[in-house]
Amino acid sequence: MSNEAEQEKLLARWLSGELSPEELQKLEAEGGLDDLRFALDDLERWKVPDMDIDRGLEDVMDRAFREPPAKQSKQVFFQPLLRIAASLLLVAAAYFVINNLLTSGATTITTGAGETLSHVLPDGSQVELDANSSISYTQKDWDEERNLSMEGRALFTVQKGSSFKVDTEDGSVTVLGTIFDVERFDTDLMKVNCYEGRVRVDFSNPISKELLSAGQGLISVQGSVSRVTVAPQRPDWVRQINQYNNTKLSSVISDLERHHGVSIDLPAAYANELFNGELFYGDLDKALDNLASIFELKYTRTTEGKVVFE
DSSP, rough: OHHHHHHHHHHHHHHTTTOHHHHHHHHHHTTTHHHHHHHHHHHHHHHOOOOOHHHHHHHHHHHSSOOOOHHHHHHHHHHHHHHHHHHHHHHHHHHHHHIITTTTTTEEEEEOOOEEEEEEEETOOEEOTTOOOEEESSSTTTTTOEEEEEEEEEEEEOOOOSEEEEESSOOOOOOOOEEEEESSSSSSSEEEOOOOSSSEEEEEEEEEEEEETTTTEEETTEEEEEEEEESSSGGGGGTEEEEEEEEEEHHHHHHHHHHHOOOOEEOGGTTOOEEEEEOOSSHHHHHHHHHHHHHTTEEEEEETTTTTEE
């Protein structure tokens, strides 16, 4: 064994307290304990600084809950994505409002006195409304159920598809694809004319059913139904023209009153006079001039807008 190895063995036995007096004497004579004693003396001079436990704990907690600094690279990458996501969310919210709220109620189209209007339904079918008329339907469910309610007078040009139904207080008209008009101004009077295709009319009081083909029409007066023949073309009233055949003048005056929303006084002696011919009622003054000329009457307008025949 080398001298150095033997010396290290002796040092180890000295540290463990197993060195004999002879071995200790030998180790001291060789100077092996001098370096070891110097190191032990220096170790004793080392001093670990006192630790502030409270402050140390506070520092650890601060580090644990401190938010990490934002990384610029991630911020630059995610901000555009967040803006896109926010935009998509706004679009989705707008679609929900439009699709579920705005279109969930009934759509009502109304014309006033002397006003006519053409309206296109969601499926492309067209409605032409006469004055003082209205239709009402639900746009959201139109594809599943083409059903509307009507008051007044309207011409319908229906696109082919599912059943198309027009409801009135007196009954309903059902078609599959045709051109027809419906009139119901008075509670005791309903008219239906078919210009193309076929229609079915269901009356509610009394309960009855009528089928009409192109060129056929019907008039229901207080539940009594009679059939008429109509020309296979668009009705004259769409052009604001009425054809009268031996019609009482009082009835003609009533048509003008209803269409223009005015009050017209006619002498009782002329109420039952018969009128034959075509009358353009879209222009009230021209219609009044025409009737006054035929029946040799004069008329004036009051400050309230009332028309008085003399």
